[in-house]
Amino acid sequence: MNYQWSWSAFYDLSGxxxxxxxxxxxxxAGWTIATALASxxxxxxxxxxxxxxxxxxxxxxxxxxxxxxxxxxxxPLLVQIFLWYFVVPELLPSTLGTWIKGLQYGAFxxxxxxxxxxxxxxxxxxxxxAIGALSRGQLIAGLALGLTTxxxxxxxxxxxxxxMMIPPLTxxxxxxxxxxxxxxxxxxxxxxxxxxxxxETTFHTFEAFSAATLGYLVINLVLIGAIQVLPALKKGNxxxxxxxLPIEEVMP
Amino acid sequence: xxxxxxxxxxxxxxxxMIDGFGLTIKLTVLCASAGLLLGTGLAVTRLYGxxxxxxxxxxxxxxxxxxxxILVIFWVYFLxxxxxxxxxxxxxxxxxxxxxxxxxxxxLFEACYYCEIIRAGVLAVPNGQxxxxxxxxxxxxxxxxxxxxPQAIRHxxxxxxxxxxxxxxxxxxxxxxSLTDFVGAATQIAQQQNSIVEMYxxxxxxxxxxxxxxxxxxxxxxxxxxxx
Numbered sequence: 337m338n339y340q341w342s343w344s345a346f347y348d349l350s351g352x353x354x355x356x357x358x359x360x361x362x363x364x365a366g367w368t369i370a371t372a373l374a375s376x377x378x379x380x381x382x383x384x385x386x387x388x389x390x391x392x393x394x395x396x397x398x399x400x401x402x403x404x405x406x407x408x409x410x411x412p413l414l415v416q417i418f419l420w421y422f423v424v425p426e427l428l429p430s431t432l433g434t435w436i437k438g439l440q441y442g443a444f445x446x447x448x449x450x451x452x453x454x455x456x457x458x459x460x461x462x463x464x465x466a467i468g469a470l471s472r473g474q475l476i477a478g479l480a481l482g483l484t485t486x487x488x489x490x491x492x493x494x495x496x497x498x499x500m501m502i503p504p505l506t507x508x509x510x511x512x513x514x515x516x517x518x519x520x521x522x523x524x525x526x527x528x529x530x531x532x533x534x535x536e537t538t539f540h541t542f543e544a545f546s547a548a549t550l551g552y553l554v555i556n557l558v559l560i561g562a563i564q565v566l567p568a569l570k571k572g573n574x575x576x577x578x579x580x581l582p583i584e585e586v587m588p
Numbered sequence: 589x590x591x592x593x594x595x596x597x598x599x600x601x602x603x604x605m606i607d608g609f610g611l612t613i614k615l616t617v618l619c620a621s622a623g624l625l626l627g628t629g630l631a632v633t634r635l636y637g638x639x640x641x642x643x644x645x646x647x648x649x650x651x652x653x654x655x656x657x658i659l660v661i662f663w664v665y666f667l668x669x670x671x672x673x674x675x676x677x678x679x680x681x682x683x684x685x686x687x688x689x690x691x692x693x694x695x696l697f698e699a700c701y702y703c704e705i706i707r708a709g710v711l712a713v714p715n716g717q718x719x720x721x722x723x724x725x726x727x728x729x730x731x732x733x734x735x736x737x738p739q740a741i742r743h744x745x746x747x748x749x750x751x752x753x754x755x756x757x758x759x760x761x762x763x764x765x766s767l768t769d770f771v772g773a774a775t776q777i778a779q780q781q782n783s784i785v786e787m788y789x790x791x792x793x794x795x796x797x798x799x800x801x802x803x804x805x806x807x808x809x810x811x812x813x814x815x816x
Contacts, residue, residue, distance in 0.1 A: 339670050410799035411792045412757035414771060419792055423785050510654065517656035521763060528659050541666045545659065552655045 345540045346547070350533070357534045357544075364530030365551045371448050371516040371526060372555075376509060378452025379459050386456060387463025388489070401460065408457035413518050417450040421522045447519035455512050462504050466497035499567075506563045510556050527551050596783035597790050608773025609794070611687075615759045615769065619694035620752040626695060627702025632732070634707055649700045657697060657761055664693040665765055686765040698755055705747050709740030746810040753802050757795065770794070 346358040355363075389401030408416070421443070425433040439445060470493060478488035520529035531548035535541050597604070634645045652660060668689055669681035676682070713736050721731040741748070760771045768776065771791060778787035 406800060406803075407796070410796045410803065412760040412771075412795055414760045414763060415788065415792050415795060418771075418788050423788050426785050514654075514656040517658045518761070520658065528656060528662070531659070532662060535662070535666055541670075545663050545666070548659055549651075549655050549663075552659070553651075556654050 339542070340540070341542075342540060343543055345534075345538050345543055348538065351537055357530075357538070360530045360533070361527065361547050361551070364525060364527040364548075365555070367444070367524060368513065368516050368526040368551070369555060371444060371451065371519060371524065372509075372513045374448040375452035375455065375516070376512055378448065379455035379508075379512065382453060382456035383459025384463050384494075386460035387467070390460060390464040391467050401464075405457045405460050408454050409461075413450070413454050413515055414521060416454055417447065417518055417522055420450045421446045443519060443522045443524040446522060447516065447524050451512060451515050451519070454515070455508060458508050458511075459505070462501050462508070463497065466500045467493060469500060470496055502563065502567070506560055509559055509563065513552065513555055513559065594786060596777060596781040596786060600777045600781075604770070604773050604777065604790075608768055608770040611768065612756070612759050612770040615690060615694060615762070616752065616756045618691060619698055619759075620755055622691075622695035623698025623702050623755075624748065626699035628706050628737070630699055630703035631706040631710065634703065635710060636732075645703070649703055652697060652700045653704075657758055658764055660697050661690070661693050661761060661764060664696070665689040668692070686762070686767050690759075690762045690765060690767060694755065694759065698751070701751055702748065705744050705751060706740060709744035710736055712743055713739045742813070746806045746813065749806050749809070750803070753799055753806075756802075757799065760795075 346361070347356050349355070350357050350360050386401050386404050389397045390405070392398055392401070411419075425436045427433075428436070436442065474492055474496070475488055478492045479485070483491065516524075516526055517528040519526055520532070525533075527548050531544045534544040538544070630645050630649065633641050634649070637645065665684070665686065668684045672678075672682040672684060673680060717735055717739065718731055721735040722728075726735070759769060762769050763771050763775070766772065774787045774791045778784040
């Protein structure tokens with residue numbers, strides 16, 4: 337085997353003749369983080385909303401929530417990204433469709449929307465099972481104290497449910513970071529795409545993919561650390577040991 | 589998009605379903621089986637192996653679980669030519685078939701997830717089971733293979749199947765190796781016949797129906813296991 341080792345390949349000029357491969361990889365990591373953060377916001381907002389729909393007393397709302405979860409969970413993320421990127425602009429009115437296709441960061445916006453809504457289905461399931469695991473007495477006691485249903489959820493149910501959701505939510509956020517790599521199939525130049533680009537032009541396979549692997553490890557370690565530290569930073573908030581959900585309720 | 593071009597689907601149905609979907613199913617079944625076997629081996633090592641073997645397995649599992657699947661696919665596909673060349677002592681990298689590379693990738697990748705599931709299942713079996721089996725005179729290996737493991741597998745069966753459904757969806761990522769799985773075949777036809785909308789909607793529909801029915805089946809199994 338004659339593999340040409342060269343860690344200095346990172347300082348070579350890339351195909352565009354301006355920036356080095358190291359610079360491109362760092363930019364790629366930046367896009368990975370940006371996509372992950374933006375889609376995490378969508379995933380949490382939509383996911384908790386859909387999760388609340390699923391525990392509603394209204395049958396129609398429950399069905400709507402369940403339909404959302406089934407729809408977004410049973411189609412592969414790759415296919416969902418293709419649907420958002422290739423199919424949806426065709427189905428919209430043609431002026432709107434053309435405008436969307438001409439967007440400067442089209443791949444970025446499509447990726448964050450697709451990954452956000454996909455992850456939302458999983459967050460919704462976690463919200464539902466966390467609320468389901470709380471004792472019903474919490475809700476009833478809150479109502480008996482004269483709080484409205486909205487207040488009970490906002491002040492009593494959701495804070496407790498959220499605390500229980502931290503462990504499964506952490507692994508879902510790690511999955512989200514990993515899933516951003518699927519954005520490369522529609523041309524998002526994130527970390528994996530940049531590593532592949534370097535591999536393709538320099539044939540320094542090992543160096544390029546090692547750098548990407550290291551990048552994902554660092555991003556995920558920082559993420560896990562941040563999620564564990566954040567609740568403890570809140571003043572006067574005793575760090576409570578989060579009770580994890582039974583494995584059956586959160587897998588996959 | 590005034591007149592939908594459904595003939596693109598009907599006239600290429602055999603290519604789509606037999607060549608494309610067939611490859612997806614084949615990869616799913618082969619890699620889920622290989623992954624389960626390999627994963628059980630990893631779980632056993634992680635539970636009962638020597639200290640350094642445990643560290644080795646757990647770092648392997650954690651490493652693979654923390655990087656994207658596409659990156660794992662690239663690692664195996666672009667590095668295996670060098671590994672094969674080294675193994676057969678060839679002077680130049682040996683071109684590796686994309687299908688073989690996908691088989692290896694998904695088996696190795698799934699093994700990590702199955703390892704964690706089996707390990708959790710084994711840990712959930714009460715200690716008394718092992719003590720009782722030892723008291724009956726079974727050897728250590730017998731205790732594991734005929735008392736602990738069957739209970740662990742039964743306990744985790746729904747999760748093992750759900751993981752296989754996840755794999756079924758993940759196989760679509762062989763797209764990055766230009767293999768013609770279900771999505772790859774659909775993409776080819778969509779480009780040839782200019783029917784991208786119909787094609788991807790059809791693909792989404794098929795995936796949805798298969799996964800929906802399988803998930804419903806798993807929920808039923810879970811219910812039956814829980815109530816008996």
